[in-house]
Amino acid sequence: MTGKSQRTPLSLEDGIDPPATAMVMAAGLGKRMRPLTVTRPKPLVEVAGATLLDRTLDHLKAAGVKRVVVNVHYLADVLEEYLKNHVKGLEIVISDERDQLLETGGGLMKAKPLIPDDPFLCVNGDNFWVNGPLDSIRQLAARWDGDKMDALLLLVPHARAYNHGGMGDFHMDAQGRLTRRKTAKVAPFVYIGIQLISKRLLVDAPEGPFSTNLFWNRAIETGRCYGMVHTGTWFDVGTPAAIPVIEAMLDGG
Numbered sequence: 001m002t003g004k005s006q007r008t009p010l011s012l013e014d015g016i017d018p019p020a021t022a023m024v025m026a027a028g029l030g031k032r033m034r035p036l037t038v039t040r041p042k043p044l045v046e047v048a049g050a051t052l053l054d055r056t057l058d059h060l061k062a063a064g065v066k067r068v069v070v071n072v073h074y075l076a077d078v079l080e081e082y083l084k085n086h087v088k089g090l091e092i093v094i095s096d097e098r099d100q101l102l103e104t105g106g107g108l109m110k111a112k113p114l115i116p117d118d119p120f121l122c123v124n125g126d127n128f129w130v131n132g133p134l135d136s137i138r139q140l141a142a143r144w145d146g147d148k149m150d151a152l153l154l155l156v157p158h159a160r161a162y163n164h165g166g167m168g169d170f171h172m173d174a175q176g177r178l179t180r181r182k183t184a185k186v187a188p189f190v191y192i193g194i195q196l197i198s199k200r201l202l203v204d205a206p207e208g209p210f211s212t213n214l215f216w217n218r219a220i221e222t223g224r225c226y227g228m229v230h231t232g233t234w235f236d237v238g239t240p241a242a243i244p245v246i247e248a249m250l251d252g253g
Contacts, residue, residue, distance in 0.1 A: 016138060018138060020117060022060050022068050023068070023120060024043075025104060026041060026071060039078075041072075043079070047128060056124075063135055064138070065121065067093065068091070069094075070094055071110070072097060072098070080094060100208065102208065102210075103209040108122065119144060119199070121140075122196075123193060127194065128234070129235070136232060139228070143228050152196040153191050158188055161190040163236040167181060170188075176226040176227055189229070202215065
């Protein structure tokens with residue numbers, strides 16, 4: 001999937017096949033989710049009867065992803081064992097960060113040789129979203145234009161970022177180009193941990209841990225960082241207290 005999308009969708013529901021390989025970020029320490037993460041990594045925390053990781057992988061399979069690169073650090077053996085014994089229908093490749101937690105940007109750089117696709121899909125492994133009338137991953141792929149974009153981020157309006165206590169992340173212009181939230185101001189859109197990103201950005205990076213913000217800032221500076229609004233629901237699963245709130249909302253409470 002290079003340049004512009006290779007085919008026109010038959011309908012909005014049809015969308016575009018995403019890259020065959022996705023990266024799932026699953027190496028974090030999950031400190032805010034303690035005590036639930038004392039014995040399990042955060043992606044294995046359950047919400048409404050399923051782990052966050054299972055929900056993410058189910059979305060990827062439904063969108064047509066075939067191969068998933070998962071980075072591991074905290075309780076890596078537990079996570080690898082779970083992936084080996086519970087995941088069906090996807091090829092799983094491990095990007096091993098046991099020696100050093102590399103944060104999001106460093107994790108992307110370490111996993112880069114394992115990812116053949118350009119652009120590729122990157123999803124947070126502790127994410128919780130519900131699609132709207134459209135499959136958001138397939139619509140993200142349909143929106144991609146490699147002539148204009150180096151990164152395409154899935155966003156929700158600040159008012160629909162359930163359980164999210166932040167002040168927002170980005171402003172978006174009429175063409176979808178993103179700029180950063182201004183200091184001490186609220187931004188109208190929140191990044192929800194799902195993106196398409198080009199390997200063009202994954203160059204000249206520092207050694208060791210660093211944030212994906214480095215890559216996004218490069219793309220923003222050149223006008224090549226874009227956003228798309230998620231048409232469904234997204235929940236910030238940041239703390240144990242968030243879980244019953246989410247479950248009640250899902251039940252219509």
